[in-house]
Amino acid sequence: MTAHAQRLPSGSVDLASIPTDRTRGFSGAKKEGKQALVDLGPELSELQERLYAHGRKGSARRILLVLQGMDTSGKGGTLRHTVGLVDPQGVRIMSFKAPTEEERAHDFLWRIRRALPGPGIVGVFDRSHYEDVLVPRVHGLVDETELERRYAAINDFERELTEGGTTILKCLLHISPDEQKKRLLARLAQPSKHWKYNPHDVDERARWADYRRAYEIAVERTNTDVAPWYLLPSDSKWYRNLAIGELLLETLRGFDLDWPAADFDVDAERARLTGETPVA
Amino acid sequence: MTAHAQRLPSGSVDLASIPTDRTRGFSGAKKEGKQALVDLGPELSELQERLYAHGRKGSARRILLVLQGMDTSGKGGTLRHTVGLVDPQGVRIMSFKAPTEEERAHDFLWRIRRALPGPGIVGVFDRSHYEDVLVPRVHGLVDETELERRYAAINDFERELTEGGTTILKCLLHISPDEQKKRLLARLAQPSKHWKYNPHDVDERARWADYRRAYEIAVERTNTDVAPWYLLPSDSKWYRNLAIGELLLETLRGFDLDWPAADFDVDAERARLTGETPVA
Numbered sequence: 001m002t003a004h005a006q007r008l009p010s011g012s013v014d015l016a017s018i019p020t021d022r023t024r025g026f027s028g029a030k031k032e033g034k035q036a037l038v039d040l041g042p043e044l045s046e047l048q049e050r051l052y053a054h055g056r057k058g059s060a061r062r063i064l065l066v067l068q069g070m071d072t073s074g075k076g077g078t079l080r081h082t083v084g085l086v087d088p089q090g091v092r093i094m095s096f097k098a099p100t101e102e103e104r105a106h107d108f109l110w111r112i113r114r115a116l117p118g119p120g121i122v123g124v125f126d127r128s129h130y131e132d133v134l135v136p137r138v139h140g141l142v143d144e145t146e147l148e149r150r151y152a153a154i155n156d157f158e159r160e161l162t163e164g165g166t167t168i169l170k171c172l173l174h175i176s177p178d179e180q181k182k183r184l185l186a187r188l189a190q191p192s193k194h195w196k197y198n199p200h201d202v203d204e205r206a207r208w209a210d211y212r213r214a215y216e217i218a219v220e221r222t223n224t225d226v227a228p229w230y231l232l233p234s235d236s237k238w239y240r241n242l243a244i245g246e247l248l249l250e251t252l253r254g255f256d257l258d259w260p261a262a263d264f265d266v267d268a269e270r271a272r273l274t275g276e277t278p279v280a
Numbered sequence: 281m282t283a284h285a286q287r288l289p290s291g292s293v294d295l296a297s298i299p300t301d302r303t304r305g306f307s308g309a310k311k312e313g314k315q316a317l318v319d320l321g322p323e324l325s326e327l328q329e330r331l332y333a334h335g336r337k338g339s340a341r342r343i344l345l346v347l348q349g350m351d352t353s354g355k356g357g358t359l360r361h362t363v364g365l366v367d368p369q370g371v372r373i374m375s376f377k378a379p380t381e382e383e384r385a386h387d388f389l390w391r392i393r394r395a396l397p398g399p400g401i402v403g404v405f406d407r408s409h410y411e412d413v414l415v416p417r418v419h420g421l422v423d424e425t426e427l428e429r430r431y432a433a434i435n436d437f438e439r440e441l442t443e444g445g446t447t448i449l450k451c452l453l454h455i456s457p458d459e460q461k462k463r464l465l466a467r468l469a470q471p472s473k474h475w476k477y478n479p480h481d482v483d484e485r486a487r488w489a490d491y492r493r494a495y496e497i498a499v500e501r502t503n504t505d506v507a508p509w510y511l512l513p514s515d516s517k518w519y520r521n522l523a524i525g526e527l528l529l530e531t532l533r534g535f536d537l538d539w540p541a542a543d544f545d546v547d548a549e550r551a552r553l554t555g556e557t558p559v560a
Contacts, residue, residue, distance in 0.1 A: 016560075054477035080367045087360045088368050091407070095369070126369070177559040188550050194542040197334035202552055208559045262474040270468050272482055279457040279488045280296075 003033070003243035005171065007229035010223050014214045018154055020176040021235040025243065033238040040245045041085040046251035048122060050259060052090040057122010063122045065244075065252060069173030069199040070211060073234050074241075075126045078173070081241045083124055085180035092117045095126040095160030097243070098135075108150065109157055116161070121246070129154055130170075137214040138207050151221035158227035167251055168227040171244060172215065173234040175200040177208050185252040213256050282306065283313070285451065285510035285521035290503050293496045300456040301515040306522065313518040318523045319358040321348075321365040327532035330401060330539060335400015335541040340445030343402045343531060349453030350491060351481040352463035353514050355406045356520075358453070361521045362528070363404055372397045375406040378415075384542050388412040388430065389437055399445070402528070409434055410450075410498055417494040418487050427459055431501035438507035448507040451524060452495065453514040457488050 004025040006018075027034060054061060065083075067075040087236055094115040103111045109129055117123025133150050133171055136142045140152075175183075184201065189192040204211070223229045230247060234240040284305035286298075306313060334341060347355040363371055373442075374395040381390045381512075389409055397403025413430050416422045438448055455463075464481065466474040484491070503509045510527060514520040 009372075057475055076369060079369045084368050085366075088364050088373055089356060089359045089375070090372055091368055093368055180445075181553055181556075181559075184553055185442065188494070188546055188553075191542075192539045194538045194546070195337055197542070197544070197549065200543050200548060202549065202556075205559055212560075259472045260475045262471075262477070264477070264479050266468055266474070269477070269479060269482070270465065272479075273461055273464055273468075276286055276461075276482075276486070 003036070003239055003246050005232050008172075008223055008231050010228045011220070013173040013219045013223075015174065015212050015216055018174060018231060020179060020231075020233050022175050022233045023239045024233060024235055024243075026239065029186075030225045030238050032235070033236070033242050037085075037238070037242045037245050038083065040142065040242075040249055044245065044249050044252065045086050047249070047255075047257070048086040048090050050257040051122070051255065052087070053260050054121040054257060057119065058119075059260075060119050061255065062119055062166050063248070064115045064125065064126045064161065064166050064168045065122065066109060066128045066130070066168065066170040067173060068128060068134075068171065068215075069234065070180060071198075071204065071206070073169060073173035073175045074237055075173065077237055078244050079124060079126060082245045085245065086122065088250040089122065089268050091122050091124065092122045093126060096128060096131060099132075107153075109153060109188075112157075116232055117166070119165070129157070130222075132136070133218050134211065137217070138204075138210045148221075151218070153226075154222050155224055158222070160225065169247060169251060170222075170229045171225060171247070172219065172229060172231050173240060174233045177205070178233045180205060194222060203257060212272050225227070225242045282407075283316070283526050285512050285523045285527040288452075288499060288503055288511050289498070293435040293499045293503075295454065295492050295496055298454060298511060300426045300454050300513050301461065303515045303519045304513060304523075306519065310516070310518050313522050315416045317361065317365075317518070317522045317525050317529055317538075320529055322527050323330050323364050324474055324525065324532065327537070328366040328370050328530070328533075329401070329513070330537040331532060331535065332367070332400040333524055333540050335398065335536060338399075339545070340541075341394075341535065342397045342399055343447050343528070344397060344405065344441065344446050345402065345455060345528065346405045346408045346448065346450040347409070347517050348408060348451065348495075349486070350455060350460060351478075351484065353453035353455045354465075355453065355519055357403060357517055358524050362445065362525045363402070365525065366402065370400065371402050371404065373404045373406060376411060378409060379412075387433075389433060394438075396441070397446070409437070410502075412489065414497050414502075416493045417485075417497070418490045430502075431498070434502050435507075436502065437504070447535075449531060450509045451509060451527070451528060452511050454498065454510060454511050454522060455514045457485070460485060461517045496522060506527055545558075 006024065066080060066196065069075060079093060112129045133147055137147055162168060187197040219229045230238050232243050286304065320422060331341065349355060359373060363398055392409045413427055419428055442448060467477040499509045512523050514522050
């Protein structure tokens with residue numbers, strides 16, 4: 001029994017028809033789901049360390065986990081609960097806000113390239129280059145020609161990354177508008193969550209159908225074999241966290257990495273240390 | 281009963297006279313020490329989130345935790361076990377290796393400035409600008425005048441950072457040469473740790489006394505009120521982790537931060553959400 005991120009099939013996507021509240025592949029309740037995530041920790045952590053070790057020894061392999069979803073869909077919660085299971089040394093989290101003036105002066109992929117994970121690292125994007133085909137489409141900031149140029153640029157870019165050793169996992173955190181409303185109201189109800197509340201999010205919420213359509217088109221154009229899109233039903237936070245944990249774990253297992261072999265003579269080094277002139 | 285990082289007094293420092301194996305302030309054994317660290321987690325995590333929240337709301341406050349120590353002194357273990365207690369979103373870890381050619385073409389603080397934490401972030405340096413007054417002194421790569429220029433530059437730099445809202449905690453992870461030998465041999469004994477073993481570390485180990493003296497001088501020159509040095513007896517890994525956790529916690533407590541107040545009208549926002557035209 002494992003939670004499964006759903007690999008979206010290529011072709012047209014109808015997000016409204018995909019349930020947001022399923023706990024696909026996992027028959028347990030919240031309590032078991034939370035425990036199942038914690039139980040992934042040790043293996044996830046060890047395999048991530050192997051990836052890191054190989055990165056230090058010259059392997060180009062790395063992971064890029066892209067988190068996209070409407071406000072409150074749980075990008076932050078995924079970072080805390082799932083990504084937080086592994087050694088922070090091996091993780092690089094980058095959050096993308098609205099582009100700065102400097103960033104806007106460059107191509108949209110410029111700031112993305114500067115934020116890519118190094119060898120052996122699990123890079124996580126909290127929002128990403130996909131914002132540049134979502135917000136501009138919804139708000140009509142660029143024309144269709146430019147949007148199509150961007151989808152193509154994203155596909156070229158992602159292909160280049162995978163050829164360079166990056167495994168890309170693109171996750172769409174799928175919530176319903178009702179669930180978002182509940183979460184926004186919950187933020188208002190707790191002073192400890194007021195800092196997360198932004199009235200602008202409610203303006204964007206009114207464009208829900210436009211965002212959904214923008215997501216559908218973005219997924220249709222960029223759901224490639226080298227950089228696939230996964231859908232995570234995210235009304236249940238614990239299920240979302242578990243499913244992303246499973247996806248990471250499956251990816252790491254697929255690398256089938258042993259520890260890197262010693263690139264020195266182990267016995268000779270032992271002899272050097274045990275036979276040394278006293279130090280201090 | 282809490283573990284205490286020792287604030288090094290200003291003036292001359294004699295590291296050889298300071299025990300590496302004490303568990304100062306904490307009378308429990310390893311098991312209790314490990315549990316005590318885990319028990320810090322919830323408060324540490326909440327206070328870190330408050331710091332982060334204020335960073336998002338315009339506060340310039342942030343923390344820079346500098347970890348320095350001989351090889352195997354446990355910079356990585358501290359990152360995993362202590363820094364790993366808080367939300368990875370609020371942490372930025374930077375590891376400094378030997379400078380690259382590009383880095384060497386700039387002043388030694390150039391790469392450091394690019395790695396500083398943003399507002400609300402707990403930045404952690406695994407090695408730091410202090411490497412540039414340790415290695416060069418031990419290996420005679422620069423002359424005394426240049427070393428003195430660097431100490432002064434560090435003090436100016438650190439003062440500038442604190443004036444900009446950064447609280448700097450400089451930690452010297454203090455181990456004995458015997459403990460290092462044990463740890464190096466342990467790395468050799470386990471294939472899963474071979475990747476961490478570097479024969480060069482044994483060459484550097486032979487210069488232990490030179491490094492100790494280089495540390496003493498560095499601490500003497502840069503142990504300022506605004507950017508103090510703390511000494512962590514680090515032969516016990518659990519004690520080191522706990523003491524750094526306590527230091528972080530005390531620092532965060534000292535900020536006395538409540539959650540940021542809402543910068544919007546809570547009731548009006550609730551009314552907007554509950555009275556909205558159906559979305560989707």
